[in-house]
Amino acid sequence: MTNNTDDLAALWQTQEVQAIDVEKIQRELHMQRWKQRFYMLVDVLGPVPLALILYYQSDKLPLSALIITWATLIITVPFVIYFLWLRRHAAFTTAVDTQSHVNVLYRQVANNVKIAFYTKHSCWVSCVMLLLFFGGEIFKTLSASEEGLSLVRIAVWLGLGLVISFGCFIWARGRERKFRSRLEELAAIRSQLE
Amino acid sequence: MATDFAAILKEYNGLLSRVASGYEANEALRQELLQEIALAVWQGLQRFEQKSSLKTYILKIAHNRAVTHVATNARIPRSESFEEHEESSPSFTLNPEDNAAQDKQLRALLNIVRELPLPGRQVLTLSLEGLSYDEIADVCGLTTSHVGVLLKRTKAAVVERLNDDK
Numbered sequence: 001m002t003n004n005t006d007d008l009a010a011l012w013q014t015q016e017v018q019a020i021d022v023e024k025i026q027r028e029l030h031m032q033r034w035k036q037r038f039y040m041l042v043d044v045l046g047p048v049p050l051a052l053i054l055y056y057q058s059d060k061l062p063l064s065a066l067i068i069t070w071a072t073l074i075i076t077v078p079f080v081i082y083f084l085w086l087r088r089h090a091a092f093t094t095a096v097d098t099q100s101h102v103n104v105l106y107r108q109v110a111n112n113v114k115i116a117f118y119t120k121h122s123c124w125v126s127c128v129m130l131l132l133f134f135g136g137e138i139f140k141t142l143s144a145s146e147e148g149l150s151l152v153r154i155a156v157w158l159g160l161g162l163v164i165s166f167g168c169f170i171w172a173r174g175r176e177r178k179f180r181s182r183l184e185e186l187a188a189i190r191s192q193l194e
Numbered sequence: 195m196a197t198d199f200a201a202i203l204k205e206y207n208g209l210l211s212r213v214a215s216g217y218e219a220n221e222a223l224r225q226e227l228l229q230e231i232a233l234a235v236w237q238g239l240q241r242f243e244q245k246s247s248l249k250t251y252i253l254k255i256a257h258n259r260a261v262t263h264v265a266t267n268a269r270i271p272r273s274e275s276f277e278e279h280e281e282s283s284p285s286f287t288l289n290p291e292d293n294a295a296q297d298k299q300l301r302a303l304l305n306i307v308r309e310l311p312l313p314g315r316q317v318l319t320l321s322l323e324g325l326s327y328d329e330i331a332d333v334c335g336l337t338t339s340h341v342g343v344l345l346k347r348t349k350a351a352v353v354e355r356l357n358d359d360k
Contacts, residue, residue: 005321005322005349008303008322008349008352008353009321009322009323009324011296011299011300011303012212012300012303012319012322012323013212013322014296014300015211015212015215015300015304017207017208017211017212018211018214018215018224018225018228019207019211020203020204020207020210020211020228020229020232021229022200022203022204022232024229025203025229025232025233025236026200028229028233029233029236029237095238095241095242095251095254095255095258096254096258096335097254097332097333097334097335098254098257098258098261098312098316098333098334098335099334099335099336100335101258101261101262102261105261105262105265109265182265182266185264185265186265189261189264189265189312192311192312192313193312193313193335
């Protein structure tokens with residue numbers, strides 16, 4: 001039965017067809033469009049709290065906090081522009097050949113591994129920075145040579161900061177593992193295509 | 195325009211379903227993959243510039259989405275369970291025994307295809323969909339002569355395994 005191409009093709013064509021749910025796709029597209037707009041809005045609104053703090057509170061902030069806020073704002077703005085650009089381009093599906101697709105996918109996942117790796121390490125660096133910053137404040141409060149923040153406020157901010165940083169660390173570590181396993185699979189696919 | 199896309203998806207439903215079945219044995223995941231492929235095709239249709247035939251263009255998107263699916267679900271086993279197997283469309287020209295034999299052969303073919311390395315799998319399934327060497331080369335990013343060699347080798351291996359399974 002299966003000695004020539006026509007037989008094989010005829011057998012292949014006998015497969016039972018699963019139906020595409022077109023309405024579900026239309027709903028999905030609609031939702032994706034709104035999600036995309038929402039993410040863009042979140043990206044744009046990201047630096048707003050920093051700008052508001054600087055506008056309304058700059059004269060009340062200690063110098064160290066003022067420097068950190070300005071530095072964060074300056075770093076954030078180019079990232080927002082970059083993310084908006086990425087989102088605009090990520091929305092398009094392109095029909096390239098499989099080899100190019102796998103290469104692009106490999107580079108994307110490799111970048112995701114890097115991003116997750118740096119995010120993971122930036123989390124514990126944040127913990128160290130928080131401890132240093134609030135350690136300085138505790139020292140100032142206890143020595144009472146300068147007016148510092150109250151110990152309760154320090155404990156709340158420090159605790160909150162550490163919990164958030166630790167949560168981000170766990171999240172980034174999970175993402176790094178997930179992307180690494182995906183990268184391994186893509187490396188295997190790539191080696192088959194070479 | 196939106197209704198045109200829906201009509202195109204309906205027209206190519208069988209083709210897309212077979213692409214999904216070449217990559218995924220699990221029925222639920224296969225349905226999920228089919229929806230993902232259809233979504234990608236819909237998005238891709240907005241950028242179709244008629245540089246190739248619509249069928250080739252759709253197959254390019256579909257195979258790329260399926261490859262992404264394989265990489266994303268790397269940890270999920272792709273072998274089918276006993277209870278869960280593909281059935282062929284019952285042929286009214288065949289008697290029940292022949293229908294069962296065809297069903298068995300189709301299952302064997304699908305299992306063999308899913309175990310093939312990606313280039314061989316793509317080249318073979320695209321050929322079974324009636325694409326020319328040039329069109330297959332365009333989808334896969336291979337040279338036409340490479341497609342010819344690969345297809346001949348893959349087909350021979352598949353037929354041999356199918357005959358062994360009989």
